[in-house]
Amino acid sequence: MIPVDPLQSESVNWRCVACPSVISPDIVTALISEATHRLSVTNKTKIEACKKFIQEFEPVLHGNHFLITDCKLAITQILDNSVSCLKDDDLALALKYCRELGKLISVLVPAENRCRGVLLFGLHAALAEIGRRKAIGGEIDQNDLRNNLLVSLKFLCFYTFNKPISMLNRYNLSTYR
Numbered sequence: 001m002i003p004v005d006p007l008q009s010e011s012v013n014w015r016c017v018a019c020p021s022v023i024s025p026d027i028v029t030a031l032i033s034e035a036t037h038r039l040s041v042t043n044k045t046k047i048e049a050c051k052k053f054i055q056e057f058e059p060v061l062h063g064n065h066f067l068i069t070d071c072k073l074a075i076t077q078i079l080d081n082s083v084s085c086l087k088d089d090d091l092a093l094a095l096k097y098c099r100e101l102g103k104l105i106s107v108l109v110p111a112e113n114r115c116r117g118v119l120l121f122g123l124h125a126a127l128a129e130i131g132r133r134k135a136i137g138g139e140i141d142q143n144d145l146r147n148n149l150l151v152s153l154k155f156l157c158f159y160t161f162n163k164p165i166s167m168l169n170r171y172n173l174s175t176y177r
């Protein structure tokens with residue numbers, strides 16, 4: 001659904017881009033205000049709470065809507081502090097959002113380096129953790145783990161402001177040289 005006049009989105013009807021359906025702006029406004037409220041009471045440090053919000057509102061809001069994007073960004077931030085506590089599928093989800101949001105900000109705010117840095121930090125943390133788990137499970141050998149960590153390190157290099165703990169501090173990289 002898009003507004004008939006994008007500059008008057010709160011006062012004109014919204015129409016479907018695939019069929020002739022039309023809805024009033026009141027319905028759209030009510031939906032956005034409900035979603036805004038729900039996000040404001042969502043604990044964005046908990047991945048389950050974030051996933052619940054996205055699952056509930058992604059069917060009615062675009063995947064790039066600012067409320068959905070805000071929640072996806074929160075999930076990537078969880079990688080900073082709790083990466084080792086995440087379940088495998090949550091880790092994969094956070095990694096997917098790091099990549100997805102990276103593409104989005106390249107289009108919307110290409111000069112926003114701080115945001116890019118935060119996403120790349122999350123990306124490196126997720127990749128390093130995935131590599132660590134695969135190595136423990138015997139899914140990859142030392143050579144593959146080394147390559148995985150080097151890819152992770154490449155993303156960390158873009159992170160120019162202070163971050164106290166890198167995921168790579170968990171590894172003795174010299175072991176893999």
Ligand SMILES: [Zn+2]
Nearest residue numbers: 016018019021
């Ligand atoms: Zn339709």
